[in-house]
Amino acid sequence: MKTLSATDLEEKKLVIEGEIERLFPGRCIQRVLLVDPPDADKEMFNYSTAKRGRYANFPRYGPGVLAAHLRDEGLEVDMLNLNDEVLKACQTSAREEDFDFDQEWKTSLTRKIRSFSPDLVGISCMFTQAHDSTVAVTDELKRQFPKIPIALGGVHITNCLVTEDMSASFVKDFSNANFFFTYEAELALRKFVNVVNGKTPLSGLAQVCFNLSEADGDQLYFGERATPGEKDLDVIPAFDLMEVPTLFRHGKIGSFYCHIKPSSIVATTLSNRGCRAQCTFCSVRNLNGVGVRSRSVQSVIDELLILRDTYGVNHIMWLDDDLLNSQARALKLFNEMVRQNVGLTWDCTNGVIANSCTDELVAAMAESGCIGLNIGMESGNGNILREIKKPGAPKNFLRAADVLRKYEQINSRVFLMLGFPGETYRMILDTIELSRAMDLDWYNVTILQPLPNTPIFDSMVEQGYINVETLKFGDIRYTSGAYGKHQKKVEQGPDLLASDFKNAFNRADLDQVPTPGELDTIWAYMNYHLNFRPLLFENRPAKIVQKLQYLTNISDLIAPENAFAMYFQGYLQYRVNGSIEPELVEKLEERLALSPYWSARFQDFDLSPNHLKTREFPVYERPSAPVHEALGTMSAGEV
Secondary structure: OOEOOHHHHHHHHHHHHHHHHHHOOOOOOOEEEEEEOOOOOOOOOOHHHHHOOOOEOOOOHHHHHHHHHHHHOOOEEEEEEHHHHHHHHHHHOOOHHHOOHHHHHHHHHHHHHHHHOOOEEEEEOOOHHHHHHHHHHHHHHHHHOOOOOEEEEOHHHHHHHOOHHHHHHHHHHOOOOOEEEOOOOHHHHHHHHHHHOOOOOHHHOOOEEEEEOOOOOEEEEEOOOOOOOHHHOOOOOOHHHOOHHHHHHHOEOOOOHHHOOOOOOEEEEOOEEEEOOOOOOOOHHHHHOOEEEEOOHHHHHHHHHHHHHHHOOOEEEEOOOOOOOOHHHHHHHHHHHHHOOOOOEEEEEEEEOHHHOOHHHHHHHHHHOEEEEEEEEEOOOHHHHHHOOOOOOHHHHHHHHHHHOOOOOOEEEEEEEEOOOOOOHHHHHHHHHHHHHHOOOEEEEEEOOOOOOOHHHHHHHHOOOOOOOOOOHHHOOOOOOOOOHHHHHHHHOOOHHHOOOOOOOOOOOOOOOOOHHHHHHHHHHHHHHHHHHHHHHOOOHHHHHHHHHHHHHHHHHHOOOOHHHHHHHHHHHHHHHOOOOHHHHHHHHHHHHHOHHHHHHHHHOOOOHHHHHHOOOOOOOOOOOOOOHHHOOOOOOOO
16 A cells, blocks of 8 residues: 655645545544454354353453553543453353344444544454454444544554555455554554644654545555654553453453463553564564564553552463563563562463573563463474574474473463475474473464465465465464364364374375365374373373363363363363362263264274273373384474
């Protein structure tokens, strides 16, 4: 999308001024409503999943920051979290027949608009999976209140608007939006408000696109970046508008909620923005720019104390993409949390970079309240790591794992990814073997989903792997998670873990690239061999308790029909308590009786509900040879 030059600005000045006059009679914005749509649309939403409290329900931190900035300009601001409204309505409904997904958010939207009477509505769309729900909210708002201007912003908005191949279809879907804000928009939105209110000349606009496709035949884009510097980041979000105390009742926040009390009040916080890495599959660098910008440590501490003292928060999830960017700053932050007696537990669901996991830093993390983190590894093959520009070689991940295993109170997990262009079976086996050698607590395996505005997306378009003409926004979502592609397959049929994956790597040629269908089989193989089977060899008491908590979470919330989860939950109950819940055994027997798929998998791996009934489990020795020893020679890696 073309950025207006000074000459273009003069030529289009009358058009832009006319549009502002049309949308804001009297040139006045005094009240702004910030709206977050449901995280997915009606077609993706599953009532039973929501009823179990499985869906994410994060505080809307970004809009909270926007609200704080707008208040600094003297504006009245309100927020509406439609995702929470939908989940809350589902939780309180007696039957599925009494719950209407679309009617719930529409009613909440109408009520808020009529009570608040905003001069401008800003809608945030973070993830591509929310594209269709954001379109629906935008269209409904314009249908009911056609005179209220609508502005859109967020990660998904930016990624699609600045991606040439996607922008045309994106703008067509959002024909009812009047403005689009790209990148980090708090300063750009303030500039926009001041231009409309006559405090700043038109040339002060930044990062905003006027959607004039009907009136002018094109969109007008002011693309000059107004990136917040470190002095702009010490802003505490408008928590009073974010319903922090109740969100965790209706959904989940982060990945480590099973390790905290259900009665906990959980919030999120952001210490810095950006990431030092340049991973080709990630859009963080494109959104936030090069490098990392940090808040002052005391500003972060002040925010944590407000969350604790005013809202009763006792656990936080860091939103940072590179929390440990500066070891000196990270040490200061964690040490100050201890010195100032913040007293919160915390997790880093978004992941940390392995190179930063030194003994000194991890010790400080543990002392300051860390109960869980993810390491972003993705691949165990040196060539793939270099191609995707992942910071670290296999030796770095092994070194980080050696440190993390010393701190048993931290539940340490690893992000793995399959399906990179040119990735062969043998390369994936490298990932399996390195993961086994790391011996951490869980491996979150996902299949690559290229996102717009990332190097790997552009590369795959050029190579013909992605056809943008047939690609639908609804197809661009992760394979894992409550709204992921795997979960949708489970809702429509058998769990992928119930499919036949025992011989996933029994192939004559391990240097072939798996097909998309074969990737599902490999995913199931890795999930079982890296996550479930190693539970039989776990002897550390603290880890057995942690893993029982997670298996209970899987059985109760994530995948209640997963027979592996039931079996291993029972096994860990026996290890911890010396007994197994009879209801769990009955549930497993019923599942196996009804599912030939699961029954076959139990035969494949010599598992039986009788083990739970008799408390006599097969004696297994931890394998000393590679999982794939009989399948071929491991390719050379930088171990």
